[in-house]
Amino acid sequence: MTSIQMPQLGETIIEGTVLKWLKAEGETVERDEPLFEISTDKVDTEVPSPVAGTLTKIIVAEGQTVPVGTELAEVASDEDAAPTTAGAASSDPATPAPDDGGQAAAEPAQDARDPASDPARDQVGGAAAAVPPAAPAAAMPDRGPRSQILSPLVRRLAQEHGVDLSTVAGTGTGGRITKHDVMAVVASGGGGTAAAPAPAAPAPVPVVAPPSVGAAAAQGETVEPMSHIRKAIASHMLASVNETARAWTMVEVNVDHLVKLRERAKDAFLAANGVKLTYLPFVVRATVDALAAYPPVNSRIVGEDIVTPRAVHMGIAVSYDAGLIVPVIRNADVMNSVGIARAIADLAARARSRQLQPDEVQGATFTITNPGPYGSLISVPIINQPNVGILSLDSIQRRPVVLEGDAIAVRSMVYISMSWDHRLIDGEIATRFLGRVKQNLESWDFAEDLGV
Amino acid sequence: MTRRTWLFEPAGAVPYTGANDAMHDLAARRLDEEIPDSLILLEHSPVFTAGRRAKPEHLVWSEQEAVAHGAEVHHIDRGGSFTFHGPGQLVGYPILHLGARPDAAAYLRSLEEAVIRTGAELGVELHRRDDVQTGVFAGDDKVCAIGVRLMRTRVTLHGFAINCDTDLSWFGGIVACGLPDNGVTSLSALTGREVTVREVRPIVRRALAEVFDLAYDAAPEQELDRFRAPLVA
Numbered sequence: 001m002t003s004i005q006m007p008q009l010g011e012t013i014i015e016g017t018v019l020k021w022l023k024a025e026g027e028t029v030e031r032d033e034p035l036f037e038i039s040t041d042k043v044d045t046e047v048p049s050p051v052a053g054t055l056t057k058i059i060v061a062e063g064q065t066v067p068v069g070t071e072l073a074e075v076a077s078d079e080d081a082a083p084t085t086a087g088a089a090s091s092d093p094a095t096p097a098p099d100d101g102g103q104a105a106a107e108p109a110q111d112a113r114d115p116a117s118d119p120a121r122d123q124v125g126g127a128a129a130a131v132p133p134a135a136p137a138a139a140m141p142d143r144g145p146r147s148q149i150l151s152p153l154v155r156r157l158a159q160e161h162g163v164d165l166s167t168v169a170g171t172g173t174g175g176r177i178t179k180h181d182v183m184a185v186v187a188s189g190g191g192g193t194a195a196a197p198a199p200a201a202p203a204p205v206p207v208v209a210p211p212s213v214g215a216a217a218a219q220g221e222t223v224e225p226m227s228h229i230r231k232a233i234a235s236h237m238l239a240s241v242n243e244t245a246r247a248w249t250m251v252e253v254n255v256d257h258l259v260k261l262r263e264r265a266k267d268a269f270l271a272a273n274g275v276k277l278t279y280l281p282f283v284v285r286a287t288v289d290a291l292a293a294y295p296p297v298n299s300r301i302v303g304e305d306i307v308t309p310r311a312v313h314m315g316i317a318v319s320y321d322a323g324l325i326v327p328v329i330r331n332a333d334v335m336n337s338v339g340i341a342r343a344i345a346d347l348a349a350r351a352r353s354r355q356l357q358p359d360e361v362q363g364a365t366f367t368i369t370n371p372g373p374y375g376s377l378i379s380v381p382i383i384n385q386p387n388v389g390i391l392s393l394d395s396i397q398r399r400p401v402v403l404e405g406d407a408i409a410v411r412s413m414v415y416i417s418m419s420w421d422h423r424l425i426d427g428e429i430a431t432r433f434l435g436r437v438k439q440n441l442e443s444w445d446f447a448e449d450l451g452v
Numbered sequence: 453m454t455r456r457t458w459l460f461e462p463a464g465a466v467p468y469t470g471a472n473d474a475m476h477d478l479a480a481r482r483l484d485e486e487i488p489d490s491l492i493l494l495e496h497s498p499v500f501t502a503g504r505r506a507k508p509e510h511l512v513w514s515e516q517e518a519v520a521h522g523a524e525v526h527h528i529d530r531g532g533s534f535t536f537h538g539p540g541q542l543v544g545y546p547i548l549h550l551g552a553r554p555d556a557a558a559y560l561r562s563l564e565e566a567v568i569r570t571g572a573e574l575g576v577e578l579h580r581r582d583d584v585q586t587g588v589f590a591g592d593d594k595v596c597a598i599g600v601r602l603m604r605t606r607v608t609l610h611g612f613a614i615n616c617d618t619d620l621s622w623f624g625g626i627v628a629c630g631l632p633d634n635g636v637t638s639l640s641a642l643t644g645r646e647v648t649v650r651e652v653r654p655i656v657r658r659a660l661a662e663v664f665d666l667a668y669d670a671a672p673e674q675e676l677d678r679f680r681a682p683l684v685a
Contacts, residue, residue, distance in 0.1 A: 007605060007607065009554065009555070009557070009602070010554075010555040010556045010557030010558055010559075011554040011555065011557060011558070012557040013556060014558050019504070032604070034604060039504055039505070039530070039531055039532075040556070041559055042531065042556055042560055042586060042600070043531050043556045043560070043601060043602055044503075044504050044529065044530060044531040044601045044602075045556075045602035045603070045604070045605045046603070046605075047604070047605055048604045048605070154484070154581060176485075178484060178485070178486055179481070179484060179486055180486065319465045442543055
């Protein structure tokens with residue numbers, strides 16, 4: 001086991017910030033392959049792994065600033081995992097067992113405590129993102145002779161051109177194989193077809209295509225590996241679809257007075273609070289109240305039990321360049337609209353600059369997604385497990401509506417809907433809950449709440 | 453030990469993207485020990501670049517305004533905040549292998565030293581402001597911005613930008629280096645005469661050679677091609 005530390009980049013540089021992990025726990029890393037990026041007050045750099053092996057544990061999360069020499073992660077080197085003695089791997093408690101249990105197998109050991117107290121385990125993003133670790137040894141690509149030091153560039157070129165590196169004579173320092181050595185082999189016709197597109201002629205027998213090393217790109221396409229965050233999102237979404245009994249209900253809400261209020265109050269609100277006034281804080285407030293009125297919508301399934309927290313920790317889906325993350329407004333039930341607006345602005349900004357702490361993306365009891373600003377009319381979101389429901393706020397539109405007394409008028413209207421888990425609640429409670437949200441939004445005077 | 457160093461001095465205003473790509477490529481090959489160290493000295497066509505610590509509010513103009521003024525805006529991988537590059541400014545990108553135990557702080561001090569020596573040769577007293585930021589200052593005003601990244605902790609990327617006779621009104625588009633309380637100046641403003649990039653370039657070249665013990669070789673012609681503006685736009 002090799003301890004990875006915040007490197008010393010100069011005598012006067014005493015601390016550094018982990019900007020980004022370039023590998024997830026369980027992934028293999030080459031010797032000298034970039035493992036993480038750091039920023040100091042002087043320079044930024046990506047830091048390579050000192051050994052080839054598997055990243056078994058990330059100790060310091062992205063966005064944290066720590067002194068030089070602080071242990072950041074552990075890498076089990078290939079030597080550690082080599083099956084030189086029977087049972088060597090299982091004697092190492094940090095080495096995940098090769099188990100096909102999927103996400104369950106990825107749970108860290110500390111989850112042995114009451115799982116009910118740990119709703120964090122299924123959150124997307126943050127350190128808790130559950131990426132199943134690769135089975136040791138079996139998942140490691142053949143890298144040829146272990147003594148041979150190769151740069152990632154050389155490895156990539158060799159793979160692209162199908163060059164067997166064990167047959168290449170190195171001309172670099174200490175007999176290292178350089179890019180030129182590989183290209184010389186390619187130029188002499190020595191390359192194979194590792195990454196070449198498969199022949200078009202259909203193979204006679206196979207029912208299932210063999211796993212390819214990498215996707216082959218047809219002309220006019222590009223191929224790039226999925227990011228760790230993308231993979232985490234993918235498995236989280238798929239797990240939700242597989243595990244929940246999703247149903248969906250929508251209400252239409254007249255938000256005419258909210259539009260007018262926002263128009264009137266937005267400048268003063270920005271001046272007073274330093275954040276823009278959007279509709280989302282109103283919807284969060286109205287939803288928090290409805291969750292208090294219908295506690296089952298704020299609950300979750302744990303085993304065969306239903307756990308219902310008294311507090312509301314509101315997850316807000318935020319998109320950013322790397323994908324989607326759900327930062328959490330903790331104890332949203334004790335906040336007014338101003339507090340919620342500030343919390344949303346703060347969490348969204350830090351989500352987009354990748355400054356969120358791991359505990360800020362964990363523990364949501366309910367989630368709101370807000371595709372409205374992008375122009376959606378109606379959305380059917382996937383439930384953010386282990387929540388019961390996810391509420392979608394879509395775009396506000398001017399529409400003709402029929403008022404009391406059969407008059408027709410133009411009003412600002414919005415569709416608000418919820419995907420909900422039919423395992424836990426039924427249509428009546430889901431619809432009553434949404435009705436409460438609607439009633440709150442249509443009848444509350446938010447002006448007082450905003451202090452304007 | 454003297455470092456053999458490829459010297460790149462492309463003529464004219466070099467577009468940012470191509471130069472940035474070429475710099476990263478040279479650094480990657482330096483890391484693989486396929487080529488020697490390099491020093492690139494050039495002028496860019498107008499561009500605002502944002503480092504990893506740049507805050508959106510430090511871009512005073514909108515990106516559209518910057519474009520309307522004829523400048524590009526790029527978010528890049530160096531540390532630091534916003535800066536401007538353009539005509540009248542000498543930009544230096546040293547691509548040096550700092551060895552297995554690099555001292556990035558010492559490297560930055562050496563860059564500053566080379567610029568301070570350059571100023572001295574022109575009769576201008578320049579100094580560090582460790583209380584403010586990396587870079588070279590005259591009083592409170594910055595004359596040379598420095599922003600560096602290391603490739604895999606070992607090979608230097610990006611570098612320094614000395615205002616020679618830069619049109620300083622460009623810096624109105626940003627809060628330069630994220631420092632609202634510090635101004636920006638140029639060697640021309642400091643000397644009261646026109647100090648051009650052409651005049652400063654050989655002085656900087658010499659100062660860097662002294663500080664880092666560099667011995668220059670002209671970069672191979674095909675390598676230099678990457679910095680040349682395309683003939684057809």
